Amino acid sequence: MEGYSFELITGPMSCGKTEELLRRVRRCIIAKKKVKVISPDVDTRAKGDYIESRNGLWLDAIKIKHAIHILSVVKPDDEVVAIDELQFFDKNITKVITKLMDEGKKVLGTGLELDFKAEPFGSMPELMCIATKVDKLHAVCMKCGCEHATRTQRLIDGKPADKNSPLIMIGGDETYEARCIKCYELPDIEHQKQKRNLKVLPFSFK
Ligand SMILES: [Zn+2]
Missing domain, CATH: 3.40.50.300 (P-loop containing nucleotide triphosphate hydrolases)
Structure with a gap:
């Protein structure tokens, strides 16, 4: 039908x-x-x-x-x-x-x-x-060349975009490419910074 x-x-x-x-x-x-x-x-x-x-x-x-x-x-x-x-x-x-x-x-x-x-x-x-x-x-992974790319990698000035990067970019060269799960990268710089700060916090139990 x-x-x-x-x-x-x-x-x-x-x-x-x-x-x-x-x-x-x-x-x-x-x-x-x-x-x-x-x-x-x-x-x-x-x-x-x-x-x-x-x-x-x-x-x-x-x-x-x-x-x-x-x-x-x-x-x-x-x-x-x-x-x-x-x-x-x-x-x-x-x-x-x-x-x-x-x-x-x-x-x-x-x-x-x-x-x-x-x-x-x-x-x-x-x-x-x-x-x-x-x-x-599926697409061809732009990093390893396998044929199982299921994700869309965002790159800003050629580097994997941060998780907290704004949805609309002003300035900077923004591109996208297909990647497989193994090659897909999503850095979370804010979160990493917070984790690092936690480690150096002076704990006191007086
Ligand atoms: Zn790959």
């Missing part, structure tokens, strides 16, 4: 999520289905109104800021709704996708499952629960 479904493609940065989404969208287009492609307004990677995979494929996309507005751009005759970068949408995204499924649409989506702290990203946990199919893709 087509429709009434939600296929979620997830994994770390550079695992080919958008590439896989575009592959599935193209198949729907070949099957002459009416497809709507949506991406969040906050995605800074794509400059214009399109989504682009790292291997250079692209498709026109409608940029949307608030999840609820997805319902106003999807028309009754749209059969497939593809949404990129789901982790960036607000909490309403779960209800919006549930509604689209209830209306008989086939929803295709991608999202980063973990943020740079290796914690669940946005509404991804709920989305994984309501999805009718979940594919977890």
Whole structure:
């Protein structure tokens, strides 16, 4: 049965999520289905109104800021709704996708499952629960070269970012890369400092 479904493609940065989404969208287009492609307004990677995979494929996309507005751009005759970068949408995204499924649409989506702290990203946990199919893709680890990278490493000026580093960086050269669990690093400089201070505290039991 087509429709009434939600296929979620997830994994770390550079695992080919958008590439896989575009592959599935193209198949729907070949099957002459009416497809709507949506991406969040906050995605800074794509400059214009399109989504682009790292291997250079692209498709026109409608940029949307608030999840609820997805319902106003999807028309009754749209059969497939593809949404990129789901982790960036607000909490309403779960209800919006549930509604689209209830209306008989086939929803295709991608999202980063973990943020740079290796914690669940946005509404991804709920989305994984309501999805009718979940594919977890792995990336190549940029440090050891193994093919089991499941985490997204944040680097600031080329060094692993601290756990307490601000979510939005002002200045400094910020990059991200895929890493396996073994190579993933999350220094907690604040915590280490506190621990060091504890050791030198003069204890007295007089
Ligand atoms: Zn590795």
